[in-house]
Amino acid sequence: MRAWVLDRPGPVEREPLRFVERPVPEPAPDELLVHVRACGVCRTDLHVTEGDLPVRRSGVTPGHEVVGEVAGTGAAVSGWAVGDRVGVAWLRRTDGTCRYCARGTENLCPVSEYTGWTADGGYAEYTTVPAAFAYRLPANVPDVALAPLLCAGIIGYRALLRTSLPSGGRLGLYGFGGSAHLCAQVALAQGATVHVLTRDEASQRLALDLGCASAAGAYDAPPELLDGAILFAPVGDLVPVVLRALDRGGVLAVAGIHLSDVPSLHYESELFYEKELRSVTSNTRRDGREFLELAARYGVRATTHPYPLSQAQRALGDLKAGRFDGAAVLVNDL
Numbered sequence: 001m002r003a004w005v006l007d008r009p010g011p012v013e014r015e016p017l018r019f020v021e022r023p024v025p026e027p028a029p030d031e032l033l034v035h036v037r038a039c040g041v042c043r044t045d046l047h048v049t050e051g052d053l054p055v056r057r058s059g060v061t062p063g064h065e066v067v068g069e070v071a072g073t074g075a076a077v078s079g080w081a082v083g084d085r086v087g088v089a090w091l092r093r094t095d096g097t098c099r100y101c102a103r104g105t106e107n108l109c110p111v112s113e114y115t116g117w118t119a120d121g122g123y124a125e126y127t128t129v130p131a132a133f134a135y136r137l138p139a140n141v142p143d144v145a146l147a148p149l150l151c152a153g154i155i156g157y158r159a160l161l162r163t164s165l166p167s168g169g170r171l172g173l174y175g176f177g178g179s180a181h182l183c184a185q186v187a188l189a190q191g192a193t194v195h196v197l198t199r200d201e202a203s204q205r206l207a208l209d210l211g212c213a214s215a216a217g218a219y220d221a222p223p224e225l226l227d228g229a230i231l232f233a234p235v236g237d238l239v240p241v242v243l244r245a246l247d248r249g250g251v252l253a254v255a256g257i258h259l260s261d262v263p264s265l266h267y268e269s270e271l272f273y274e275k276e277l278r279s280v281t282s283n284t285r286r287d288g289r290e291f292l293e294l295a296a297r298y299g300v301r302a303t304t305h306p307y308p309l310s311q312a313q314r315a316l317g318d319l320k321a322g323r324f325d326g327a328a329v330l331v332n333d334l
């Protein structure tokens with residue numbers, strides 16, 4: 001099979017990924033072999049490729065938004081058959097026994113494994129996934145439209161949960177890429193008023209097209225105070241800006257896996273009145289299943305930009321340069 005591998009992390013402009021010939025992987029006894037149909041391009045892939053995240057597996061194949069078909073099953077797998085439609089996401093494995101797993105927060109498991117970082121992912125013709133961490137997918141949504149739901153969508157949904165937004169609440173989304181435009185659709189369908197704050201004008205237009213109440217620059221004040229906000233832009237400088245836009249009791253959830261330093265905070269204007277600053281770490285399988293169900297019910301759709309699998313490096317470069325709105329998706333055309 002053909003697969004992209006990361007030689008040595010570095011700026012994507014210097015092409016740290018190589019498109020190579022590899023044997024088709026053998027699934028472990030509890031794993032599925034997956035024929036990749038489409039794989040979304042997530043900002044985390046860029047962080048892996050450029051070395052913002054430390055190397056956890058040398059020569060790793062990135063990619064953790066896989067829509068595919070089961071092509072084989074390990075000896076211990078039940079409930080899956082060759083030909084089944086399957087989704088592969090970021091969280092690949094947890095121990096299931098630690099204190100965090102035991103209390104339903106497997107996203108915090110310290111020995112967890114991740115697709116496309118600690119194990120080979122979906123920038124390839126085939127990949128593997130532990131059957132217990134594979135997702136069933138709705139039948140009536142095309143591969144390319146589904147792929148970004150598997151990380152961007154699920155993480156956006158967890159971030160929305162982390163804001164504890166009251167019913168009918170006012171939500172601010174700072175940054176409006178792949179994750180935010182999916183999160184916005186869920187929030188709107190659930191009755192929230194959504195304000196989008198991003199410097200990118202194409203993204204502002206997309207936000208208004210989706211039904212958001214306003215769109216302005218990232219450092220602008222929203223037209224009303226917010227009950228909840230999600231910071232999707234990896235910009236720590238925005239943290240105090242967003243906190244000042246929160247109403248009493250408002251919650252800011254930082255969605256990124258990577259954030260530049262947060263400047264010092266002014267307690268009275270930025271935290272007092274029980275404002276809260278929270279992070280978002282990966283997701284549980286429950287978040288994933290819940291989101292995929294809601295996405296099907298609400299008709300959540302990703303705005304996508306397909307690239308052939310052979311153009312993965314260009315897709316990452318375009319993501320970095322902000323050359324598209326919505327989400328890039330690699331299509332296995334081999």
Ligand SMILES: [Zn+2]
Nearest residue numbers: 096098101109
């Ligand atoms: Zn655990």
Ligand SMILES: [Zn+2]
Nearest residue numbers: 042044151152
């Ligand atoms: Zn991701």
